[in-house]
Amino acid sequence: MTDYKDIEILKLFQTEGQKERAFLLLVEKYQKRLYWHVRKIVIIHEDADDVIQNVFIKVWKNLEGFKSNAQLYTWLYKIATNEALSLLKTKKKNSIVHYEEFLGNSLSGDEYFNGDEIEIRLQKAILSLPERQRLVFNMRYFEELKYEEIAEILDLSVGALKASYYHARKKIEEFFKDG
Amino acid sequence: MVNKDSIFDKLKKENPFRVTDQYFDSLPEKILESVYSADNQEPANKNKMLRLKHLLAYAASFLGLIFLSYLGIQYFRLKQGHNYISKNDAIEYVSFYTSDFDEATILENIPIGKNENISANDAESESIISYLVDEGIDELTLYSEL
Missing domain, CATH: 1.10.1740.10 (RNA polymerase sigma factor, region 2, helix turn helix motif)
Structure with missing residues (x-):
């Protein structure tokens, strides 16, 4: 095509x-x-x-x-x-339960999820992030969008995005250390 | 600064989510169907809203008409100098402020109609009858005197 x-x-x-x-x-x-x-x-x-x-x-x-x-x-x-x-x-x-927690726990039984144990943990860590950090992390880490593109999509400054991404990574690392 | 012990070095940067093999092949058609069914639903909703708007407009016009009529009636009544104090209110007012009015003013302002004349005549007849009874004048004496 x-x-x-x-x-x-x-x-x-x-x-x-x-x-x-x-x-x-x-x-x-x-x-x-x-x-x-x-x-x-x-x-x-x-x-x-x-x-x-x-x-x-x-x-x-x-x-x-x-x-x-x-x-x-x-x-x-x-x-x-x-x-x-x-x-x-x-x-x-x-939802009567904490929805992000429910989503994280549902991954292990999800037929449309291929990840191993460490990937389930990564998703749980991402789900524990505040909404903006979660969006920025996914768009930068998995989708590899440029900061300028993310800035345009989310109507945020590049500086704010870089800070959000940095904090998101730090929190995910902490999540793995604690777990 | 690069953190050598970072968990991100151990992670595969792959998408762990998946869909069925044919999912993306059939998605455009499915989306097109949704688009057309949403397009068909919209006029029905729009019609409902339009009908509701018309009904509200009729109701508002009707209420407006009633309000204007009421204002009109009030205006003409005022113009004709109607007294808006009901008879009961007037009596209550006068009774409460009796000391403010002398007898002559009250009598002057009592409207005298046909009924009041009849009442006055009745009172006169009653005093005549009681005089006749007190004086012991019977009917025959009365007729003979006439």
């Missing part, structure tokens, strides 16, 4: 009769990146699946008004992050 540039997809989306094709190209181009980003936030596959569908429904509704001078993928990441955090908030509100 030809990898279309964002600008080409946007132009195609605005062409009469090509909206659906452009949208499918966009989904195919970004679905994996966005899914894994969301999955690391919500942990459970079924939740990530719901979130990713809502993300693309929003994209479909708002893509026409998207300003092409902004980066398309940062806009998509923004929507995905907000949707994932919103779902997490609802889940936490409805």
